Amino acid sequence: MTSRSISAMEEKGGRGSGHRTVCVTGGAGYLGSSLVKKLLQKGHTVHATLRNLDDQSKVGLLKSFPEANTKLRLFKADIYNPDEFNTAIQGCDFVFHVATPLQSNTQSSQYKDTTEAAVAAVESIVKSCIRSGTVKRLIYTGSVVAASPLKEDGSGFKDSMDESCWTPLNLPINYYGFETLKDYTYSKTISEKKLLSYACKENKMELVSLACGLVGGDTVLSYISGSIACLMSQPLNDPISYQSLEFLQELMGKVPIVHIDDVCEAHIFCMDQRSLQGIFLFASDFLSTKEIADYFCLYHPEICIAEEFHGRNGSEVRWGSTKLNDVGFKPNYDAKLILEDSLQFLRKMGSFK
Structure with a gap:
């Protein structure tokens, strides 16, 4: 694995360091x-938001x-x-809008669900950025769940998944009884559309949706995030x-995967460009659940994956x-490194010997 040259990035239109x-x-x-x-390591001053400043585990981290x-x-x-x-x-x-509600806050009477809360947050944050008079670009952490290649008529998938795809919200997709999955998909799709509508209406700052x-890979957290738990659910x-x-x-159709270090670097890359706006899908690989299980069965036979978790072809x-890729960002982690680093983190957490 080779590190990206900062000077090379600057030659490709970055703002410099x-x-x-x-x-x-x-x-x-x-x-x-x-x-x-990573932003602190690069010398930037960071304003970080938390829901609760009395949570010493998060503040201390x-x-x-x-x-x-x-x-x-x-x-x-x-939110x-x-x-x-x-x-x-x-x-x-610059503002990185990473926060997103995963479950509805039953104690809030202001919004009926996560979608309303997420859209209201996007609206408020965009307006705050514009009012500030200093924010040059808002970089929104989107999700590929908003870009499903499913056809609108429900007849199957398009040939490819790219930035032209939007998840249809009227299809009878099987959510396996998990309303949280449906709510998250809806909220990310509608929030991203709302964000991009401001790019047309306001045109006072640049808006990027990544x-x-x-996301997999190692983390500074002392617990297993939902993202890693999902990616590593088979082992x-x-x-x-x-x-x-x-x-x-x-x-x-398949599962797009990406390493957390590449995701952080991609966010910073989107900040460093002289000018950038629009939607950018980001994944290093596109695997079926069977391919993920096959990888662990082949390279880590010591891990016993039960038959019901062997996955299926995409x-x-x-x-x-x-x-x-076209604007100059190249990920450093392929599928093997993503899966290996995720496994290493789980071992650190005591999930495997």
């Missing part, structure tokens, strides 16, 4: 915490990062109270997480997105 002030919403989550750490004493500021902000993000955004050059595949023999993995294949749909 100047230090900036940036906001990361959802700064203590799986992706947010790794992004905060972020404050433990190198340079946090001088370059990290923490702000309380909750279900989207106006709270305004203070964290003030004075920032729609990421299922874990975890029926609930495996149903989520099968849902992704049903939605997209559809013939191919990964057709090249936009991020």
Whole structure:
């Protein structure tokens, strides 16, 4: 694995390595915490938002990062109270909107479901960015679940999956009884459409949506995130997480996967460009659940995967997105490295010997 040359990135249109002030919403989550750490390492000042500043496990994690004493500021902000993000955004050059509601907040009477909350947060954050007068670009952490290649008429999949695809919201997809999966798919799809509508209406700053595949790899967290649990559900023999993995294949034909380090670097790459906007799908590989299980059976026979988790072949749909590659970003991690690093993390957590 080779590291990307910073100077080469700058030659391809980057802003260079100047230090900036940036906001990361959802700064203590799986992706947010790794992004905060990497931004601090690169010398940027980071405004990170958390739902609860009294949660010492999350606050302590972020404050433990190198340079946090001088370059990290923490702000309380909750998706279900989207106006709270305004203070964290003030004075920032760039905003990474990573936070997203996964389950409906039953204590909130303001929004009936996660979709309403997510859309309201996008609206509020975009307006805060515009009001700030300093934010040059909002980079939204999207998801490939918003870009399903399923045809609108329900007759199967398109030939390829790329930025022209939008997940149809009126298809009788089997959600295996998990309303959270449906709510998450709806909220990410509608939120991204809402975000892009501002690109047409306001045109006062650039808007980027980085729609990421299922994220794996090591993490700074001390627990197993839902994303890693889903990706590694077969070697874990975890029926609930495996149903989520099968849902992704049903939605997209196969499962797009990507390494967390590449995701963080891609976010920063999107910040570093002189000018960039629009949707960019991002995955390093596109695997069926059978291919994932076959990998572990072949290279890690010590891990016993039960028959019901051996997966199935995906559809013939191919990964057709090249936009991020075309503007100069190349991922460092292939499928093997993604799966191996995810396994190494699980071993560190004591899931395997």
